[in-house]
Amino acid sequence: MTDLAWAESPLQLLSALEARHAGLLGPVQVRVRPGSDALHATAREVIRLGLSPKTDLIFTEKTGRTRSTGAIGDAFSGRAQAGLLLHRAPERIVLLDDGLATLHLLGLLCGPWKQPLVRARARPGRLRRAFSGLAGRRLRSLAHRGRVVFFTGLPVPAPLLARARRVGIPVVSHDFAWLRSLPPAPPPERRTVVLGTSLVANGLVEREPYLRWLEGVTAREPVVYHPHRRECPRVLELLREDPAVTLVEGDLPVELSLRGLTSEHRVLSLPSTALTSLRVLHGPGGPRVEGVGVPAAWWTERADPALRTHLSLSVLGPEFV
Known part of the structure; x- marks a missing residue:
């Protein structure tokens, strides 16, 4: 059956x-x-x-x-x-x-x-x-x-x-x-990978402080940026103009497209389930997966305290959850 x-x-x-x-x-x-x-x-x-x-x-x-x-x-x-x-x-x-x-x-x-x-x-x-x-x-x-x-x-x-x-x-x-049993994917050429977020497009996080944070990251080193499938269009527009950003505009989830990450890579992201899934997928010998906590001033009034706490769970490593 x-x-x-x-x-x-x-x-x-x-x-x-x-x-x-x-x-x-x-x-x-x-x-x-x-x-x-x-x-x-x-x-x-x-x-x-x-x-x-x-x-x-x-x-x-x-x-x-x-x-x-x-x-x-x-x-x-x-x-x-x-x-x-x-x-x-x-x-x-x-x-x-x-x-x-x-x-x-x-x-x-x-x-x-x-x-x-x-x-x-x-x-x-x-x-x-x-x-x-x-x-x-x-x-x-x-x-x-x-x-x-x-x-x-x-x-x-x-x-x-x-x-x-x-x-x-x-x-x-x-x-x-099952994912780990698949043929390996080519690793990103740049060391730092930034995962996009839907929090701006959903009206939960202000756009300007998020953009300033991205500018600070790219000022230190070039990055590969994987947009969220519900990314803010204005954020993507600005990132396309930044020579320090390689924008990967595909439709695959990062669990598939980033399964070739190595211990030499670093992943940065605001709260996202992908932080947890990449940690689990690659294990202790994989890339550094770093969640970025959302400062209080970034949240909009649409994000109530309970929702902020719930979303922030993914920022913590598994030992804290």
Whole structure:
């Protein structure tokens, strides 16, 4: 019987392939939601590099149904909640990584039964809140019956891990073994790599202080800049004019494009899940991955204290999380 995975982002797709490699999924059909250039580019690249045996990728708007194991990349997605939670549930559900929202999801599943499954910044209307509340109760019920597995490459804080065990959710960790098994990628020619951010485009961080910080970095040495897929257009416009910046304007996630980093490289970034995934992917012998904390003056009023704390988790090394 074929398992089913539903992916709506590049990291969700990579997580589904890691779950197949780790044995949490058997023969699997990975359904990739169309409409995202980055997701399509990632799918084409992993097909080119070679999928695990009995792994198929298809582009479709339909989540599909399975009686065996269903893997969900974003349990906050209305489409995922409707397709895999509110119909007849599969025998087992594997929850895959989707950035820092993954830890928020695990915290919600360990909480009150009536708490809806909504993103940290979401302000859902009454109907959406009721729908997400039903999805949350369904998923918690399955978890209490031993039918939910949490699969992640992120370090899970010990208190949250203990809560998950108490409610019956096993947490299975991985270190991107499938990605590391792929043919090596060429390393960047420049020593310092800067990862872009969506915080400016999302209105959470002021643009001018971020640009001044970048100017300070490039004044010391030339860098390779990997934009976020939701990067501020004005930031990219200015970086294209800077001779000290090599702008890598591709659609691949850094977990794929930067898997060739060496111990001679350094990675800089504002809070980002990519900091954690690159640390895990390369291990202790890899590059220096340095998270840059956001000074208080950079935040806009749209970033409340709880959100600032949540986003800043990725800046810390795994020993602090």
